[in-house]
Amino acid sequence: MLVGVTILAGVSSLLAQSDHVGSALDRLVAAYPDALAGHDANTLRWRDGTVMPVADGVADKTFAELLRHASIIDQFRIPYPRGPLTKPPPVDSDPGRFRNTAFFRKMYGDCQKREVAPHLVSLTWLPKTWGKAIRITSVNGVDRQLRAVSAEIDALPQTIKRAAYPIAGTYNCRTVADTGEPSPHGYGIAIDLNTAFSDYWYWRRHDGAVVYRNRMPQAIVAIFENHGFIWGGKWYHYDTMHFEYRPELLQP
Numbered sequence: 001m002l003v004g005v006t007i008l009a010g011v012s013s014l015l016a017q018s019d020h021v022g023s024a025l026d027r028l029v030a031a032y033p034d035a036l037a038g039h040d041a042n043t044l045r046w047r048d049g050t051v052m053p054v055a056d057g058v059a060d061k062t063f064a065e066l067l068r069h070a071s072i073i074d075q076f077r078i079p080y081p082r083g084p085l086t087k088p089p090p091v092d093s094d095p096g097r098f099r100n101t102a103f104f105r106k107m108y109g110d111c112q113k114r115e116v117a118p119h120l121v122s123l124t125w126l127p128k129t130w131g132k133a134i135r136i137t138s139v140n141g142v143d144r145q146l147r148a149v150s151a152e153i154d155a156l157p158q159t160i161k162r163a164a165y166p167i168a169g170t171y172n173c174r175t176v177a178d179t180g181e182p183s184p185h186g187y188g189i190a191i192d193l194n195t196a197f198s199d200y201w202y203w204r205r206h207d208g209a210v211v212y213r214n215r216m217p218q219a220i221v222a223i224f225e226n227h228g229f230i231w232g233g234k235w236y237h238y239d240t241m242h243f244e245y246r247p248e249l250l251q252p
């Protein structure tokens, strides 16, 4: 835990420099051109005129606080490592798990108020292999990206693509098991693949150090990343079946 806190403090001091904040917000605006109009040093502007603060003025948050009370800029505290993992993620390195609830509810709706479901559309997952309908949001063109992911995985050899079906779920209005915060599944932007080929830190003994495990093929991970989805297998608190649409973390 101490190691994790030290790492986060280091990242936080980097982000305190305004150029780092500016470039993170540039990536955010570039990733969601349909929704976001621009930013300045302190605020994010939406196309409908909504203005949101990018920070909350709370310095030195712990890892637990970042998971539960992330600001918009906190979402960028841990860079997402694109490409093959060369070693297990460092302690408490969970890039993408710090989510600002106001930002995501504004973008995709609040599922508890039934605002997400009207944007869900159906697509056929792995039409040549599995061929069942799944539901995903059409906001930001997430459905188009997931349809492209499906076609590319469908073209992989059977020994690889068997990890991608049957899926364990997409849209689900629920909270995250360990934090109680809204799950990205409730925004309609996430998919869980085949649990028979998946590992989730929370399913294992979790009263000490987390021991990394992964059986998800890199070819599948690469396809998702190419279409704007991050992978839960790059988290210290790993969830290797989980992919979610977070193009801001994959921008160059």
Ligand SMILES: [Zn+2]
Residues within 6 Å of the ligand: 185, 190, 191, 192, 239, 241, 242, 243
């Ligand atoms: Zn998931």
